[in-house]
Amino acid sequence: MKIAIIGAGLAGLSTADVLTGAGHAVALFDKARGPGGRMSTRRIETAQGMAFFDHGAQYFSARDADFMAEVARWEAAGAAARWPVAGADAWVGTPGMNAIVKRLAADHDVRWNCRIESIGREGALWQLTHAQGVEAADAVIVAVPAEQVADLVAPHCGAWAGLAQATTSQPCWTVMAAFDARVDFSADSLRNCGAIGWAARNSAKPGRSGPESWVVQGSPAWSAQHLEDDGDAVIAHLLAELGSAIGCDLPGVLAVQAHRWRYALSGSAGHTALWDGSLRLGLCGDWLIGPRIESAWASGRALAGLVTA
Incomplete structure (x- = not known):
């Protein structure tokens, strides 16, 4: 057919x-204009070079035997790597989450946009x-x-x-911030701190390059409550929450953007x-x-x- x-x-x-x-x-x-969807990776130019952000799905796990075999093929092709920071069975796309979708799409007739x-x-x-x-x-x-x-x-x-x-899906506000120095926090991720559902040092994931970069995602409840807020207000609030959660002042911001995922976490x-x-x-x-x-x-x-x- x-x-x-x-x-x-x-x-x-x-x-x-x-x-x-x-x-x-x-x-x-x-x-969409190109591969990724909720596995997208965004690039933002900064004074210290290009910053990269997995602003949708942060990682994935593999439990089913067939899927584990597929992930092994992605790993062999250089499109995926383990990321123990998120858990013993956590994986990420390399050099960005969208690498996996890019690899699969290359084999097919895809009409983007x-x-x-x-x-x-x-x-x-x-x-x-x-x-x-x-x-x-x-x-x-x-x-x-x-x-x-x-x-x-x-x-x-x-x-x-x-x-x-x-x-119905749950929404998620995501803030992407590149800094001019390392954020003074020993861990590379944190979860469930006030308005923050998840935050991670994206630049520490396998295969990443560029300046110190963090992805900060609002919790589903907070994101739903503030879904129609202005992006600048979301940035200010979630970065303040990040500074409070890690207990220090954040370094200077090189670049920052916000993205509103209306359909982030499926039902x-x-x-x-x-x-x-x-x-x-x-x-x-x-x-x-x-x-x-x-x-x-x-x-x-x-x-x-x-x-x-």
């Missing part, structure tokens, strides 16, 4: 890996509408956050749309993947299983198994 996958994150790409291996022609469409506005049927084919025109496909797989699923699938499967609407719909063979329509993503990177990969693989069964 000619299969269109909406969303080129880890779920969509893991689906594509299996489907192309089974002989299907797969094209992926993603509204292409937002699918709607999907519809014309005879036996699906029609995917975007700003540049219309794409035809035999089957469609939707691999985006739950909040973006309902509008696409509601005309075709109301039950799936309702499931997606009921599975759990209690499924692995969904496939309707009569419609040739499927859903995959971490929101079906739970908020882990491994869940996104496993959901994509499971959906591909349903398609090829």
Whole structure:
């Protein structure tokens, strides 16, 4: 079949890996300008060189045997490394979290900066509408956050749309700060301190370079309460919280930005993947299983198994 996958994150790409291996022609469409999604890495120019920030997912763990084998392949390719700071089974992408998605996307036909506005049927084919025109496909797989699923699938499967609407994500404000000297703190991370859910010395992760760089993420509760705040106010508050948590004044700031993740931590719909063979329509993503990177990969693989069964 000619299969269109909406969303080129880890779920969509893991689906594509299996489907192309089974002989299907797969094209992926993603509204982002490039690979990453919630595994994104941002670059910011500073007076001390380029600073790098994993401003979405900070690390991931591998527990399932199949996923562990996949992570071993990423490690062998230089795209992942262990990061004991976050736990004995913690891994990060190298030299940034987005390295993993970049590596997977390189093997596929991915149309970046292409937002699918709607999907519809014309005879036996699906029609995917975007700003540049219309794409035809035999089957469609939707691999985006739950909040973006309902509008696409509601005309075709109301039950799936309702499931997606009921599975909400938690938001997260993230501050990325590069400093002109090392932050005087012995550890490279801290958790659950006031408004901070997680903070880490990003420049200390394996394979990183550049000046002293920290990622500070608000807790889900604080982020939800302050979701519509101005970015400058969020920066001021979370950096003040960081200084208070580590008990010292922060060094001079070289560069700082804030990013509002509206759909940071997925919910759990209690499924692995969904496939309707009569419609040739499927859903995959971490929101079906739970908020882990491994869940996104496993959901994509499971959906591909349903398609090829």
